[in-house]
Amino acid sequence: MPYRDRRSPVPKRVAALLDAARTRADWKRLGAWLDDEGRPLREPLLAAARREGVELPDEALSWPGKRLLRRARGAEVSARERLNPIRIDESFTCEHCARQVPPGLSLVRDHCPFCLRSLHVDRVPGDRAAGCGGLMDPTGVELGGRAGVVITYRCRLCGYEHRNRAALDVEPPDDQECLRRLAALGERWEEDLPPHPPEE
Numbered sequence: 206m207p208y209r210d211r212r213s214p215v216p217k218r219v220a221a222l223l224d225a226a227r228t229r230a231d232w233k234r235l236g237a238w239l240d241d242e243g244r245p246l247r248e249p250l251l252a253a254a255r256r257e258g259v260e261l262p263d264e265a266l267s268w269p270g271k272r273l274l275r276r277a278r279g280a281e282v283s284a285r286e287r288l289n290p291i292r293i294d295e296s297f298t299c300e301h302c303a304r305q306v307p308p309g310l311s312l313v314r315d316h317c318p319f320c321l322r323s324l325h326v327d328r329v330p331g332d333r334a335a336g337c338g339g340l341m342d343p344t345g346v347e348l349g350g351r352a353g354v355v356i357t358y359r360c361r362l363c364g365y366e367h368r369n370r371a372a373l374d375v376e377p378p379d380d381q382e383c384l385r386r387l388a389a390l391g392e393r394w395e396e397d398l399p400p401h402p403p404e405e
């Protein structure tokens with residue numbers, strides 16, 4: 206698990222830990238781990254939670270890991286996410302290719318269909334709960350399973366890794382040529398890419 210990896214950057218470990226802590230059972234298990242091994246993560250965890258608007262007193266640093274994690278994750282917030290996810294589907298200007306992206310309508314548009322870039326803003330699609338805001342570069346394509354075609358991502362700012370479903374049934378859909386190159390070449394998919402690919 207990425208939050209256990211001591212060589213990994215602390216913001217990445219904190220983001221992974223918060224992302225993993227969703228249920229009562231998670232808080233218990235991960236809280237126990239935080240008590241034993243996660244001490245260096247307590248302060249950054251508190252700071253990250255405060256940046257996202259969770260109110261925590263200073264003494265939270267000495268709380269049992271389970272309680273700290275539950276409150277840092279925002280127990281009320283996570284309950285709301287499960288019961289009534291706040292979906293935001295809006296048009297946006299891509300921060301990478303500067304093209305205007307229309308809303309997905311039938312699904313939440315969480316990446317640009319033209320250059321496939323995403324932003325590190327969601328914990329669950331559309332909730333805009335992560336506070337990083339970094340540009341996420343596609344790193345590969347996974348096929349099969351219930352989710353269908355999935356694009357894997359890594360955040361340029363904090364290194365957080367994330368997966369988004371490819372948007373194939375919306376207008377415009379994800380660029381087929383980009384997906385094909387990404388599947389074949391992984392992170393090197395844009396090398397030698399001509400600025401204006403010729404029509405086939």
Ligand SMILES: [Zn+2]
Pocket residue numbers: 299300301302303304317318319320321322
């Ligand atoms: Zn774009």
Ligand SMILES: [Zn+2]
Pocket residue numbers: 325337338339360361362363364365
């Ligand atoms: Zn990030």
